[in-house]
Amino acid sequence: MNDPASSCGIVIDFAVESPLWETFGEAEDLARQAVGAVLARVSAHIRPGVELSLLFCDDATIHDLNRRWRGQDKPTNVLSFPSGAAIGEALSLGDIAIAFETMAREATEEGKPLAAHFLHLTVHGLLHLLGYDHETDDEAEAMEETERRILADLGIDDPYRLAIADTAGAP
Numbered sequence: 001m002n003d004p005a006s007s008c009g010i011v012i013d014f015a016v017e018s019p020l021w022e023t024f025g026e027a028e029d030l031a032r033q034a035v036g037a038v039l040a041r042v043s044a045h046i047r048p049g050v051e052l053s054l055l056f057c058d059d060a061t062i063h064d065l066n067r068r069w070r071g072q073d074k075p076t077n078v079l080s081f082p083s084g085a086a087i088g089e090a091l092s093l094g095d096i097a098i099a100f101e102t103m104a105r106e107a108t109e110e111g112k113p114l115a116a117h118f119l120h121l122t123v124h125g126l127l128h129l130l131g132y133d134h135e136t137d138d139e140a141e142a143m144e145e146t147e148r149r150i151l152a153d154l155g156i157d158d159p160y161r162l163a164i165a166d167t168a169g170a171p
Contacts, residue, residue, distance in 0.1 A: 010046065011050070012052050014031070015054070017057045017058070018056065018061070024100070027056060027118060030122070031054055031118075033119070033154060034119050034122035037153050038126045041150045042130060044130050046087060047088060050091060051091065052129070053092070053095040053096070058100055059099050059102055062077075065097055077099060077106060078099075080096050082128065093129045093130070098121050103118060116156045116157070120156065120159045
């Protein structure tokens with residue numbers, strides 16, 4: 001359903017394609033918060049009324065998308081599909097798909113609240129739509145720092161702190 005009242009003049013189209021999301025009823029409100037926080041922090045000249053599609057799916061759906069569009073034959077947590085139009089001229093920023101099972105499993109494994117991990121994945125996906133990437137070390141560092149700042153604005157701890165601690169003792 002389209003939500004013209006969503007964050008910063010962006011119209012968010014939510015599609016829930018898995019009943020697993022019924023257990024996480026706050027997803028749409030949290031997504032609006034994430035979008036608002038990204039746009040408050042990132043300088044992006046976005047046309048008023050631009051659309052953003054969020055797909056709340058399961059592992060099977062995201063596995064299929066990941067295989068077809070990225071050549072990766074496995075599920076993942078979040079995928080972003082930019083519209084391809086220049087940000088300031090775009091009628092749509094693109095699509096973000098988030099898989100419930102992978103998101104929930106990662107949150108549990110990393111000892112994070114589900115809402116915090118969902119916010120992180122939404123921020124990460126939207127940054128991709130706005131042109132951020134992590135293909136090189138420099139890009140990854142810039143994107144992760146931007147994510148840290150946005151998540152701090154939302155009261156969320158550094159999501160990469162655990163990953164850094166896990167690799168600190170590695171040989």
